Amino acid sequence: MAFRGSAKSTIITMSYPIWAIIGRQQKKFVVIASQTHYQARMHLTNIKRELESNELLANDLGPFVEQREEWGSTSLFIPKYNARITAISTEQSVRGIRHGSKRPDLIIADDVEDVQSVKTREGRNKTFDWYTGEIIPAGDVNTKRIVVGNLLHEDSLLMRLQALIRNNEIDGTFTEWPIVRHGKSTWPGKYPDKASVKRMERSVASRIAWEREYMLNLVADDDQIIDRKMINYYDELPPLLRGQYSRIIIGVDLAISENDKADFTAILIIDVRGSGKEQRMYIRPDITNKRMSFPATVEKLKMMSDFHHYPKLYIEQTAYQAAVVQQLKADGLDVVGVSPQSDKRSRLNMIADKIQRGVILFPKTGADELITQLVGFGVEKHDDLVDALTTAVLEFVRDDRRGGTVRIGKWEDFFDGPNPFRRGPSSRGGRDYWSRRLDDWEEATSGEWD
Numbered sequence: 001m002a003f004r005g006s007a008k009s010t011i012i013t014m015s016y017p018i019w020a021i022i023g024r025q026q027k028k029f030v031v032i033a034s035q036t037h038y039q040a041r042m043h044l045t046n047i048k049r050e051l052e053s054n055e056l057l058a059n060d061l062g063p064f065v066e067q068r069e070e071w072g073s074t075s076l077f078i079p080k081y082n083a084r085i086t087a088i089s090t091e092q093s094v095r096g097i098r099h100g101s102k103r104p105d106l107i108i109a110d111d112v113e114d115v116q117s118v119k120t121r122e123g124r125n126k127t128f129d130w131y132t133g134e135i136i137p138a139g140d141v142n143t144k145r146i147v148v149g150n151l152l153h154e155d156s157l158l159m160r161l162q163a164l165i166r167n168n169e170i171d172g173t174f175t176e177w178p179i180v181r182h183g184k185s186t187w188p189g190k191y192p193d194k195a196s197v198k199r200m201e202r203s204v205a206s207r208i209a210w211e212r213e214y215m216l217n218l219v220a221d222d223d224q225i226i227d228r229k230m231i232n233y234y235d236e237l238p239p240l241l242r243g244q245y246s247r248i249i250i251g252v253d254l255a256i257s258e259n260d261k262a263d264f265t266a267i268l269i270i271d272v273r274g275s276g277k278e279q280r281m282y283i284r285p286d287i288t289n290k291r292m293s294f295p296a297t298v299e300k301l302k303m304m305s306d307f308h309h310y311p312k313l314y315i316e317q318t319a320y321q322a323a324v325v326q327q328l329k330a331d332g333l334d335v336v337g338v339s340p341q342s343d344k345r346s347r348l349n350m351i352a353d354k355i356q357r358g359v360i361l362f363p364k365t366g367a368d369e370l371i372t373q374l375v376g377f378g379v380e381k382h383d384d385l386v387d388a389l390t391t392a393v394l395e396f397v398r399d400d401r402r403g404g405t406v407r408i409g410k411w412e413d414f415f416d417g418p419n420p421f422r423r424g425p426s427s428r429g430g431r432d433y434w435s436r437r438l439d440d441w442e443e444a445t446s447g448e449w450d
Contacts, residue, residue, distance in 0.1 A: 001158050002177040003214045004150050006187065012148050013110045014046050020106055021083045022061065027144075029099035030085045033109045033135060035117070040087035043110065044074055047085060051076075090130050094138045103140040109157075110148045118153035119379050121372060127157050151216045154228060155372065178216040225348050226374040232358035237271060237282055245279075247272045248311035250304060251392025253384045254297065254321045265292040266384035267300070268370070269308070270392055281359060281393065285366025289385055298327055305333045314338055314395040316387060336399075338391050347390040348377055360393065 002008040013032055020027040034040040051057050061078055075086040084099040090112050097104065109131065117123040131147075139145065149158050162174045177186050179200070185191040191200065204210045211219045218228070240246055249270050255263035267288035273280050292300065305311060310333075317325050317337040325337035340347065354360045355374075362371060370385040377386055 001150060001162075001175070001216060002148075003179040003186075003216060006177060006179070008148050009043070009110055012146060013043050013108055014050060016146075017047065017085055017106065017108070018051070018057070018061075021078065021081050021085075025106075026081075027106045028081075028083050029102050029104045030083070030106045031094070031097070031104040031108070031138065032085065032087045033090065033107065033112060034087070035090050035112050035114060037089040037091065039111065040089045041074055044076055044085065044087040048076055090127065094134055097138055103143065104138055105140065105143050107135055107139055107143060107145045108148065109135060109146070112147075113149060113152055113156055115152060118156050119376075120381050121155070121376070122381055124153065124155050124157070124160075128160055131157055151212050151218070154218050154375075176216050179214045223378065224375070225345070225352055225377055226355060228371070228375050230352070230356040231371055231374075232355070232361050233364045234282060234361045235364060238273070240273070244273060245275045248308045249392050249396050250301075250308075250311050250313045251388040251390075252301065252313060252315040253387035253391065254315065254317075254324055255291065255384065264289050264382060264384045265297055266388040267304070268385065268388045268392060269304070269311075270396075272396065279359065280361060281354070283360065283362050283367055283370070283389075285363040287367060287370060287385065289369055289382075294324065298324060298331075301328060302331060302333065310334055312336065312396070312399075314392045316340060316391045336395060338395050340391070344383065344387065344390070345378065347394060348374075348386060351390055351393045354393065360389075 017027075017030045017032070019025075020030065032040060032043050034043060051061060061080055075084050077084050082100075086097070086099075086104075088094055112131070113124075113127055117127060135145070147158060147161060149156070151158070153159070161170070161172065164170045165172045165174050179186060179191065180197055185193075185197060191197045201210050201214070204214065208219055211217045249272060251266075251268045251270065253266040255265045265288065269284035269286060271282040271284060273282065288300065301313060305313065313328065313333060313335045315321070315325050315328075315335060315337055317339060322337060325335055328335045342350075351360065370389065373380055373383050373386045374389075377383055
């Protein structure tokens, strides 16, 4: 991964394939993949132009033959080395692609994503599935694969591969080259001093674009409500202290349909601990986010209510969704139907401070989809889990302020100052009280009143 304008395509996508064929590696089948067919064609054109215009290469490698393949890709054939360079796009399937009997032994994926394709999770998944389902199987045991690009999104193909390498799930090396590292230019030939870097920064004009695409830093968009840095995590639920307030609440965003184009039903369990400034809301990792029918949703919520010993359910209800609320109430569940009074963005803004301050805590595993929807709110296609979270938190807070929740514990756990209802030492239960009652009894039974 390197900054924009760092000549990464010139070095990796144009020069390296030529060297890999004529040099020590002796590669025979090079595949260059780009996002579009036009980009792929341009990469191949640049290689051909270099081969034909460079007299040394032309004499050593020529002649060259450009061919159209049956799968719609374009290839450059070098007869002297019996080598082929083929250009493809992400729109093409390359299953079974071969040069004679040889599978690709060098695959370069250059800029297979752009700003638009990484905006939604569906777009990012599509690229990742293409790479893992088409590009990786296209090679062989000794195939070398290189992915080239710059930082477009925290969940882009490059960042996913980086995470897999870091977690030792796949073999590989991840390298990044920002325009400036440790205060020094990484390309002193083009940017010899700070003034030249500053001029480049001023020409970009966008702070976000500069940080992401040149400094390779993840920064939030101007309209982003939740930044990933705001998320606070917990390893495991802390033990419940004696007298500590505790309540399980469940947030539900309904989508009663199993149609492929329908939204997902989202169900979040939140373990609320403590009160006042010490209150914490722990998101449980057992999150539901899938398409469900009416009966399946009702049955799921009834089972959860039994398992968590009668929790409070907050369900967003609009139109037909009210039927679920009525059904659950009829079945004896503690349910509140919620009709939102503000838009989704406003509701998320209202709980953003609790997320940033660590009042709302997330499990380290099990909440990835929720966090993705929070960070990508307004861009991601689905926001069902965000709705379930805001519904539960906002309604619980309102109930709490109205005194609508039951608290268990000592007076001092919830209020400042002495308990006005506590009897003093002379009240019933004190030693002096029972001494007087004993005197009265002895007097009544001594016969003095006969």
